[in-house]
Amino acid sequence: MKHLREYKHPLLILLLFETVAVTLWLAKDNIFYLLNFSYIGFSIALGIFLFIKRYEYARRIVQLLVGLYMLVYLGLICRENMQIEGFWYYLFSGVFEAATIHYAVAKIFGPLVFGRGWCGYACWTAMVLDFLPFKVPERPRRRIGWIRYVTFVLSLVFVSGLFFSRAENLENIIFWAFIAGNIFYYAVGIVLAYLFRDNRAFCKYICPVTVFLKPMSYYSLLRVTCDREKCISCGKCRKICPMDVDVTDNSRSRKNGTECILCMECVRNCPKKAL
Ligand code: SF4
Numbered sequence: 001m002k003h004l005r006e007y008k009h010p011l012l013i014l015l016l017f018e019t020v021a022v023t024l025w026l027a028k029d030n031i032f033y034l035l036n037f038s039y040i041g042f043s044i045a046l047g048i049f050l051f052i053k054r055y056e057y058a059r060r061i062v063q064l065l066v067g068l069y070m071l072v073y074l075g076l077i078c079r080e081n082m083q084i085e086g087f088w089y090y091l092f093s094g095v096f097e098a099a100t101i102h103y104a105v106a107k108i109f110g111p112l113v114f115g116r117g118w119c120g121y122a123c124w125t126a127m128v129l130d131f132l133p134f135k136v137p138e139r140p141r142r143r144i145g146w147i148r149y150v151t152f153v154l155s156l157v158f159v160s161g162l163f164f165s166r167a168e169n170l171e172n173i174i175f176w177a178f179i180a181g182n183i184f185y186y187a188v189g190i191v192l193a194y195l196f197r198d199n200r201a202f203c204k205y206i207c208p209v210t211v212f213l214k215p216m217s218y219y220s221l222l223r224v225t226c227d228r229e230k231c232i233s234c235g236k237c238r239k240i241c242p243m244d245v246d247v248t249d250n251s252r253s254r255k256n257g258t259e260c261i262l263c264m265e266c267v268r269n270c271p272k273k274a275l
Pocket residue numbers: 118119120123124125126202203204207208209210
């Protein structure tokens with residue numbers, strides 16, 4: 001019973017993903033969904049288990065397991081564009097497959113439960129950016145977050161343009177857009193990280209997916225909260241946070257609250273175990 005309580009979070013995540021896996025398998029009559037969501041659920045549950053066991057690289061392991069699977073297997077081998085252009089493409093085609101399901105689960109409705117867990121544990125862009133040396137931002141945040149709306153609109157205009165112009169070989173164009181888009185994201189992400197001395201600069205200012213992620217994660221069930229009785233206001237959690245979240249404020253409107261990627265660095269580093 002004690003073990004069950006201790007490991008309730010990985011078990012709950014496993015259960016949540018298995019429910020999605022079985023539901024989609026039966027609804028779509030396609031065993032791929034069972035294998036796909038079981039693998040992702042198992043990887044995340046393993047990460048949480050390792051975190052409970054205080055293994056330092058728990059999050060990074062999940063990021064590599066899920067990120068590489070999505071980028072290499074689903075993206076390059078199965079030729080599924082899981083980027084935002086892929087989402088628009090399948091949405092406009094009226095197909096509830098691949099990227100539309102992925103967006104619905106990980107980036108639109110999922111964040112109501114697990115916030116921006118996608119950004120901390122699964123995104124293949126951040127999987128690479130997190131290897132860079134600026135894990136803790138060295139400079140204050142800039143007021144250029146509006147760029148994300150520009151990239152969001154550009155992705156929409158790009159795919160709408162393809163549909164309106166009745167471009168041929170759409171599948172092929174969308175696949176190559178996935179390759180080009182990823183190269184572009186990695187290049188911009190790495191340059192910005194060095195320029196702003198912040199690994200997550202791309203996530204903070206450029207990523208179009210945050211237009212979905214931020215408002216949905218505002219209502220997230222899963223969030224880090226602070227026990228004000230234990231907190232000594234040392235400021236360590238704010239200093240160490242890669243996303244500049246004021247985690248000592250428990251309100252939903254806390255500073256940069258919708259930026260939390262649930263990396264748990266604040267929890268691990270709080271000297272009073274107040275988080
Ligand atoms: S903000 Fe965008 S690039 Fe960054 S982790 Fe989230 S989805 Fe990936």
